[in-house]
Amino acid sequence: MTDAWRPVAAALADEGRRMLWARMLVDGGVDAASLASRERRALAALERAGLAAVEDGRATAVDAFGSLLEHRPAASGLDRFLRDGRIVSWPRRPRDRAALLAWAADRAVAAGAAATEREVTKRLAAVADDPATLRRDLVDAGLLDRAADGSAYRRASGPDAPRG
Numbered sequence: 001m002t003d004a005w006r007p008v009a010a011a012l013a014d015e016g017r018r019m020l021w022a023r024m025l026v027d028g029g030v031d032a033a034s035l036a037s038r039e040r041r042a043l044a045a046l047e048r049a050g051l052a053a054v055e056d057g058r059a060t061a062v063d064a065f066g067s068l069l070e071h072r073p074a075a076s077g078l079d080r081f082l083r084d085g086r087i088v089s090w091p092r093r094p095r096d097r098a099a100l101l102a103w104a105a106d107r108a109v110a111a112g113a114a115a116t117e118r119e120v121t122k123r124l125a126a127v128a129d130d131p132a133t134l135r136r137d138l139v140d141a142g143l144l145d146r147a148a149d150g151s152a153y154r155r156a157s158g159p160d161a162p163r164g
Contacts, residue, residue, distance in 0.1 A: 008064050011049035017042045021051055021061055029060035078103055087128045098141070104134055105143035109155040120144070120153045 012018050020042045024030055032054050035043060043059055046052035050064040081089050081100055091097045108123050109115045115123070117135075124131035135153075138144040145154045 005068050007049040008051060008068065011045050011051055014042065014045070017045055021046055024052060024059060024061035029058045032057050032059040035059075085127060087134075101138060101141050101143055104128065105138050105155065108135070108138060109144060109153055111155050114152050114154045116152055117150060 012021065016038060020030075020035075020039055032040070032043060043052055043054070047054065051062055052059055053062050054060075078096075078100060081087060081091055081096070087100065087104070091100060104124065104127060107127050108120045120135055121131045124134045128134045135144070139146050139153075142156050145156045147153070
């Protein structure tokens, strides 16, 4: 069903079909028998795409978009915990939690780079509601190294990296 949108897009790619479909929407339908030859072909294409129906000689527009928009593939991987690039829930499984923390660390500080506490907090605020807690979690997980005075953070090489 993921390709169900293709016939609709193909049908509406043609200006004549779009105009006929728009006319059916605005006028509440058209008399199919009064259509010119070209418009009858356009109507047939709209019917095949599920955008039009003909009943008792009257062609009306059909809403094909509702069913297309209802279909949402199930989220997988980290997408289960993210919406619009922000963390919306925390995984229970340790492996998933580690993957989500690694994802956040990638956004906080680039590998081999350093950043101030303010920069790290700002970057994490773009992906989480509580950036300070997330920053501490990244340090606790060994993904970020914190300077002794707390002024700067550096990307650690991994969860077993020594902490500063």
